[in-house]
Amino acid sequence: MVILFAPSEGKKEGGILPPINSESYIFPELYSKRLEVVKAYETLVREGSDERLVDLFGIKNIKEFERYKTPLREAPTMKAIERYDGVAYDYLQYKSLERDAQAYVDNRVILFSNLFGPIRARDPLPDYKLKQGSLIGSLVPEKHYKEYFSNVLDRYIGDQEVLDLRAGFYDKFYVPKNKTTTLKFLKEGKVVSHWAKAYRGVILREAATHRVETIEELLALQIEGLMFSEIREMKRATEIVYTIF
Numbered sequence: 001m002v003i004l005f006a007p008s009e010g011k012k013e014g015g016i017l018p019p020i021n022s023e024s025y026i027f028p029e030l031y032s033k034r035l036e037v038v039k040a041y042e043t044l045v046r047e048g049s050d051e052r053l054v055d056l057f058g059i060k061n062i063k064e065f066e067r068y069k070t071p072l073r074e075a076p077t078m079k080a081i082e083r084y085d086g087v088a089y090d091y092l093q094y095k096s097l098e099r100d101a102q103a104y105v106d107n108r109v110i111l112f113s114n115l116f117g118p119i120r121a122r123d124p125l126p127d128y129k130l131k132q133g134s135l136i137g138s139l140v141p142e143k144h145y146k147e148y149f150s151n152v153l154d155r156y157i158g159d160q161e162v163l164d165l166r167a168g169f170y171d172k173f174y175v176p177k178n179k180t181t182t183l184k185f186l187k188e189g190k191v192v193s194h195w196a197k198a199y200r201g202v203i204l205r206e207a208a209t210h211r212v213e214t215i216e217e218l219l220a221l222q223i224e225g226l227m228f229s230e231i232r233e234m235k236r237a238t239e240i241v242y243t244i245f
Helices: 028-047 050-057 062-068 087-092 099-108 141-157 168-172 194-209 215-220
Strands: 002-005 077-079 109-113 117-120 124-126 162-164 180-187 226-233 237-244
Touching (some): 002 194, 028 050, 028 141, 050 062, 087 194, 099 109, 099 194, 194 215, 194 237
Parallel strands (some): 002 109, 162 180, 180 237
Antiparallel strands (some): 077 124, 109 117, 226 237
């Protein structure tokens, strides 16, 4: 089973791993296509006006800009799964997982970075800031990655089951050829957003802890705070509905 996961706006600073290179990421044969985006980003960060950087970073305090001025190809890195620092990652608690569970995440999870595109959870990532949906000059990252990476992702996944834990925006990066399984979370009969992020992290943690191999095994888990409600068959996905209690 392959698990697709979204990034987060928040990121931890620093890192002790070397800067990125042509062998850093899954699909090294397409590293040049990643570099097109990275170079455009570096140029904009270096030469863009404060107004343009406010839009690029999604932050208004220009004093924070200095953090992101280091060229990405010179910056220290850390595992992508450790770099991201949003709600889902808080609930995943990757560093507290046992080694085998961490390896499960490292090897099965594909993250969709707004800047670097599809990467493995274990791939190294420098610190960066890019508001979701932001243009980089005239370049549209999600369209770029969908064009150049969809076919290799399809081949990589093959006939494996796909658990898609991404937010809907990331369909702009990649729509699996295989029918996927998605999750929906209800509280008092209403679809939730913040708690959906949290429980996507919880689901990934439980899948890793129990080394889940199939969707059937996932459905068999008893997950604290969640009650399985129903399965909905749709055109492109099987949707598992959980109720938060």
